[in-house]
Amino acid sequence: MGRYLLRRFAFLLVSLALASVVLFVLLRMLPGDPANALTSVGASPEQIAAARHSIGSDRPLPEQFTHWIGQVATGDLGTSFVSSLPVGPEVGSRLNVTVPLTLAAFVLAVLIAVPAGFVAAYKRHTWYGALLSGASQLGIAVPVFWLGMILVAVFALNAGWLPAGGFPPDGWNQPGEAVRSLVLPVVTIALVMSASLIRYVRSATLDVLGSDYLRTARALGSSFGRAMWRHGLRNASVPVVSVLGIELASTLLGAVVVESVYALPGLGSMLATGIAQHDYPVIQGVLFVSTLAVLLIGFAADLVQRIIDPRLRGRLSGGAP
């Protein structure tokens, strides 16, 4: 396992390096001159050239890239073209919203989906088993922003229990307000996320319930609970963990729509603004941080899968040997 950890970590670094190059090149292929964002309409060619020089976009690409990587290595994500503020601290303050939002929604979704998915499979011939499956069918089909709109209309506009949107200007210095403003977004994401998770948990459980090894264990005299605990849980959790990793990673930035519904200053909305303004340092910084997060989550998911399923050991990444 120690050697595997080392190899997997080296792999993580290589992926990150590759991703940085791809990211950098892709962003330079976007149309629109960032110098336009710095100068007023009708600026003279000299002014535009000066603007280009000031942000370094007149230098050759490899030089720009090494400059950027050098900065990132020292923890400096660059300076926004538009606001002239450093990107790093801004990303940090956005993460203060996005990370609690994502993690809380993720934990809530798992807490809902794992028991619900198991019951939906094990008790599929009862009315409540069928109801759970139906509810997850419905949940998958509901657009996340529409659910948000409805929750706002019911719980904020009608009942007035929770704020309809926004985040306190002082952030976590007003913990009560901050938590209150995150309740509806967290519930919105968690409900939608758990709907699809229930399906995966249900199908993994069904695979186990129909498996030969479970029947053998039962035939050898093991109780159902013991057989599920010793054989079922392990086997069912391997595919679920891999789905969990993907879900967590895609929620991190995919929360942009929910952030838009609730007017939250998160990472997703920062990126959306950055793209609209052709603000390279912002786009680059946000995407770099999120790529790093996604790779780390994949690293963790691979590790967990290997601890659960010894058959996977010996492979670097992914599902089966």
Place this chain on the structure above:
Amino acid sequence: MTQIVRTPHEGPRAASAKRPGRSAVSRRSVTLITGCVLSGMILLLALVSLFWTPYAPDDTSGGRLTGPGAGHLLGTDKLGRDLFTQLMTGSRIAVEAGLGSVLIAAVAGVTLGVLAAFAQGWLDDTLSAFLDILIAFPTLLLAMLIVAARSATLGSAVLAIGLAQSAVVARVVRILVKRVLAQDYITAARTSGTSWPRIVAGHVLPNIWPTLVVNLALQFGLAVLAEAGLSYLGLGAPPPNASWGRMLQEAQATFTTAPAGALAPGVLLVLLVIGVNLVADGLRDTLDPATGRRRS
């Protein structure tokens, strides 16, 4: 010993698993028929909208935000456009978005996934890393980049959604194929001299097919949802094409005063996605009787 005696009396579950009787068959067809009716309804709306709508899509002659009633089946929006007309053109955009994206995702995803599953060593690792990085770009953000590079059209949205989904499909396919390749019957087939293409056609694809169909149908639903999300953010099909997502965004401010506009597009979206998912479930049970019996 008591355990063994008790097992046959496990109840209807064990019994129905052994005997795919009437209940399993009728349940399968109920799922399939419900799915076909739901998605067929939306498809019909989309097809009819090609030839006829109650009003012209840009006809603003109705009063603003009138409720459901005479002249306008579901009322009008804030510009006085007929809501039902908007819903019909919206259904066409939703179906187009779903079909286009899934087509791109299926072709690119399955090819990439099978290749990645067969790759060994560093090539496998590189391909997985590539897929991980692609997945690291959430659909919506990839779409934003593409929309920024091109322009806000339905084509940009479909291209972005399809590309993002092809990474997800490829990853699923890769894991599925790898799992099949690890089975003893593959080793047996290899040992007996069967060639890889024959193994893929004879063992791998039939084994991953049911899961793949379900996954692609889910992707159709997700594509419809993603297009609605993009339109909600103003990055989908430009006006006067009424996408359900943009209709919802426009109706958000008047949710409490004119709920029809904020509810109807969402309801149709949900019906379409549920319908397609049910069709997929019904198909899976038909295509793969083994899992069908077990899962019914």
